[in-house]
Every structure is written in structure tokens, then in C-alpha cells.
Amino acid sequence: MKVGVPTEVKPDEYRVALTPAGVRELSDTGHEVYVQSGAGDGSAIPDDAYAAQGAQIVADAAELFGVAELIVKVKEPQPPEVSMLEPRHTLFTYLHLAADSTLTRGLMASGATCIAYETVEDTRGRLPLLAPMSEVAGKIATQAGAFMLEKPLGGRGILLGGVPGVAAANVMIIGGGVVGMNAAFIALGMEATVYVYDRNIDRLRELDIAFGGRADTCFASTLEVEQRLPYMDLVIGAVLVHGARAPRVITRAQLGLMKQQAVLVDVSIDQGGCFETSRPTTHSDPTYEVDGIAHYCVTNMPGAVPITSTYALTNATIPYVVHLASAGVVGAITENPGLKLGVNVAGGQVTYVPVAEAVGVAYVAVDDALGVAA
Numbered sequence: 001m002k003v004g005v006p007t008e009v010k011p012d013e014y015r016v017a018l019t020p021a022g023v024r025e026l027s028d029t030g031h032e033v034y035v036q037s038g039a040g041d042g043s044a045i046p047d048d049a050y051a052a053q054g055a056q057i058v059a060d061a062a063e064l065f066g067v068a069e070l071i072v073k074v075k076e077p078q079p080p081e082v083s084m085l086e087p088r089h090t091l092f093t094y095l096h097l098a099a100d101s102t103l104t105r106g107l108m109a110s111g112a113t114c115i116a117y118e119t120v121e122d123t124r125g126r127l128p129l130l131a132p133m134s135e136v137a138g139k140i141a142t143q144a145g146a147f148m149l150e151k152p153l154g155g156r157g158i159l160l161g162g163v164p165g166v167a168a169a170n171v172m173i174i175g176g177g178v179v180g181m182n183a184a185f186i187a188l189g190m191e192a193t194v195y196v197y198d199r200n201i202d203r204l205r206e207l208d209i210a211f212g213g214r215a216d217t218c219f220a221s222t223l224e225v226e227q228r229l230p231y232m233d234l235v236i237g238a239v240l241v242h243g244a245r246a247p248r249v250i251t252r253a254q255l256g257l258m259k260q261q262a263v264l265v266d267v268s269i270d271q272g273g274c275f276e277t278s279r280p281t282t283h284s285d286p287t288y289e290v291d292g293i294a295h296y297c298v299t300n301m302p303g304a305v306p307i308t309s310t311y312a313l314t315n316a317t318i319p320y321v322v323h324l325a326s327a328g329v330v331g332a333i334t335e336n337p338g339l340k341l342g343v344n345v346a347g348g349q350v351t352y353v354p355v356a357e358a359v360g361v362a363y364v365a366v367d368d369a370l371g372v373a374a
């Protein structure tokens with residue numbers, strides 16, 4: 001198969017979807033790899049490094065989309081990319097469609113088969129292609145929050161870990177999955193006082209063991225969140241319902257309960273945001289204030305640390321890319337039901353229930369959309 005890797009065009013996105021190691025895996029299994037010139041620059045991977053492993057370097061996105069059958073990306077396609085997609089293409093990337101009806105309709109109109117990293121599941125129902133970026137984003141969330149709490153940046157002016165004789169800052173993390181656990185570990189490492197909220201009791205049990213008593217685990221009822229909010233310096237939102245728009249966990253009215261110049265970091269912003277007052281921001285302009293509370297809502301947090309993120313992402317994606325290239329979409333999703341759950345759009349239809357519900361279009365089963373005989 002002809003596999004194409006374009007340069008990411010989302011603002012402040014420096015990751016790339018394939019490393020030279022991935023090119024090597026694909027070349028060794030008989031596939032042709034095309035990499036847009038400069039695609040790896042942001043991750044310090046020059047064109048030559050790809051070419052040395054057998055990739056062909058193409059000049060621009062138009063040429064790449066023209067030649068490739070399987071297009072592997074990092075972030076959701078931007079409008080010029082959507083306009084280059086055709087029914088013969090398979091797109092494999094993060095999509096986050098439940099929060100973006102315009103993109104969903106654009107992909108439907110393209111006729112391409114669009115597989116979302118974030119809804120692919122493993123045999124235990126986990127999200128193997130979201131997890132590595134959630135690990136990165138969780139760690140950045142606490143770093144960013146700590147920085148924003150500094151007075152010159154508009155924060156309260158409190159040091160996350162305190163000092164002897166002065167109490168540490170209080171950190172609330174809502175959603176104790178991969179993002180939440182990683183955010184908590186960094187906050188604990190910085191010696192903050194940490195509370196992790198989740199609605200899944202089994203998950204709270206796992207976290208309790210992982211933290212060894214160093215952080216409190218709490219059930220995320222509306223009342224319990226509300227009762228602790230007035231004491232918090234930093235709140236990190238990290239909830240997820242697989243594939244769906246993020247549930248709202250803090251309303252605008254509840255901001256009034258918080259200390260002035262406290263900080264909110266909404267990691268769930270890529271799924272539409274879990275605070276009522278969240279709106280997407282970029283690394284170049286990451287924050288804004290609502291009712292005296294600073295908000296950080298960057299949709300591609302791992303994009304800021306591409307030297308880490310590109311490798312963490314591609315370590316996880318490459319087996320799926322090789323499988324898709326070798327077996328084709330229908331073969332690969334038949335052999336791997338977890339990969340089938342990644343197909344969000346195919347044959348002009350939405351093939352993932354939470355996206356169909358969020359966007360308000362009909363759901364069509366993947367097999368029907370792809371015309372696979374039962």
C-alpha cells in the first residue's frame with residue numbers, strides 16, 4: 001500500500017505521525033512510504049533520515065494526498081486537508097468528532113474512511129492510541145498549572161509545593177484516568193496537596209493503591225466537587241466518556257465559589273471541554289480569564305514537546321499502521337475488533353454511535369457503510 005505522512009498544519013503542532021523507524025517497518029513489509037518534505041522538522045527528524053529508511057520525499061501536501069492511499073496524521077485534518085480527501089483514502093489520526101460537527105460533515109462529504117486514534121480500543125477496553133498522549137498531557141497539565149499560578153502570569157501567586165512552615169497549594173483533578181493519574185503524579189512530585197475525583201469506584205481503588213496514600217481519592221458527585229472547590233488553587237479537568245462530548249463538571253456559577261486568580265486547566269477541551277467556560281486555545285495564546293479565574297484550554301498539549309510526543313505516539317500507532325497497510329481496512333478491522341471501533345466515518349456515513357448522537361446524524365454500522373458482506 002502507498003502510505004503518506006503529511007506535515008501537520010494545525011497551529012503550534014510540531015509532532016509527526018511516523019518516525020524513520022516506522023518507515024523501516026513499512027518498507028520491510030513491502031509498502032511504499034511518502035513523506036512530505038519538512039514533516040519531521042518540528043520533531044528534529046530531517047528528510048534525509050526518512051529517505052535513508054526507504055521513504056520517498058514529496059514536495060507538498062497536494063502531491064502527498066494525490067499519491068497516498070493510507071494517510072497517517074497526528075491532529076484532525078484542517079479545512080484544506082479535508083478538501084483533498086477522496087473516497088479512495090483511509091485517514092488514520094486523532095479526530096475528536098463529537099465536539100466538531102463541521103469537521104464530521106466535511107469528512108462525510110469526502111467519502112474517505114476515517115479512523116480515529118482516540119476510539120480504537122484494546123482487548124481490555126482501554127484506549128491504546130490515546131494513552132501515550134494522555135500521559136504527556138497529564139504531566140504538562142500540572143506543569144502549566146504551576147506556572148500559571150505565578151503572580152506575574154495572572155495567578156494567585158502560590159508555589160505548588162509550599163515550603164517548610166507554609167502550606168502547599170491544593171490541586172483538584174477531576175477524572176482519574178490516564179491524564180488524571182499522570183497529572184497527580186507530577187503534582188505529588190512537586191509536593192502539592194492532591195485530590196483526585198472520579199465516578200468509577202474501581203478506578204478510584206486502583207488510584208488509591210497507586211498513590212500509596214499520598215493523594216486523596218474522592219467520588220465525583222456534584223456536591224462533593226462543589227464543597228471542595230472553594231479551597232482549590234488549581235483544578236485540572238481530565239474526564240472522558242469514550243468518543244462522546246466531554247461531560248460538564250464545573251459550571252460558570254460554580255466559578256463564583258472559587259478563590260480569585262485560581263487556575264483551571266481543561267485537558268478534556270479536545271472533546272469539547274469539561275468546564276462550562278472553556279473554549280479552545282493554542283500554545284501561542286494559551287490562557288484567558290473568566291470571572292477572575294484563569295483558564296488554560298490548549299487542544300494539542302503534547303504538540304509542545306514533540307521530541308517526547310512523536311516517539312510516544314508512533315510507538316503505539318505503528319503496529320496498527322502496518323496492519324492497515326498489509327491487510328487493508330476491511331481485513332484489518334475484521335481481524336482486530338478494537339481497530340474497528342476506531343472507524344468513525346466511512347462511505348459518507350457516521351459509523352460511531354457517540355459521534356452520531358453528538359452531531360445529530362444517523363448512525364450506520366461500519367460493515368454496512370463499507371459494504372462488507374455479513
Ligand SMILES: NC(=O)c1ccc[n+]([C@@H]2O[C@H](COP(=O)([O-])OP(=O)(O)OC[C@H]3O[C@@H](n4cnc5c(N)ncnc54)[C@H](O)[C@@H]3O)[C@@H](O)[C@H]2O)c1
Pocket residue numbers: 118127130131133134137174175176177178179180197198199200203220238239240241246247249266267268269270271298299300301302
Ligand atoms: N488537550 C490535549 O492536548 C489532550 C491530550 C491528551 C488527552 N486529552 C483528553 O483528555 C481527556 C482524558 O483522557 P484520558 O486518556 O485520561 O481518558 P481516560 O478514559 O483514561 O480517563 C477518563 C476518566 O474520566 C472519568 N470520568 C468520566 N466522566 C466523569 C465525570 N462526570 N466525573 C468524574 N470522572 C469522570 C472516567 O471514569 C475515567 O476514569 C480526553 O478527553 C482526552 O481526549 C487531551
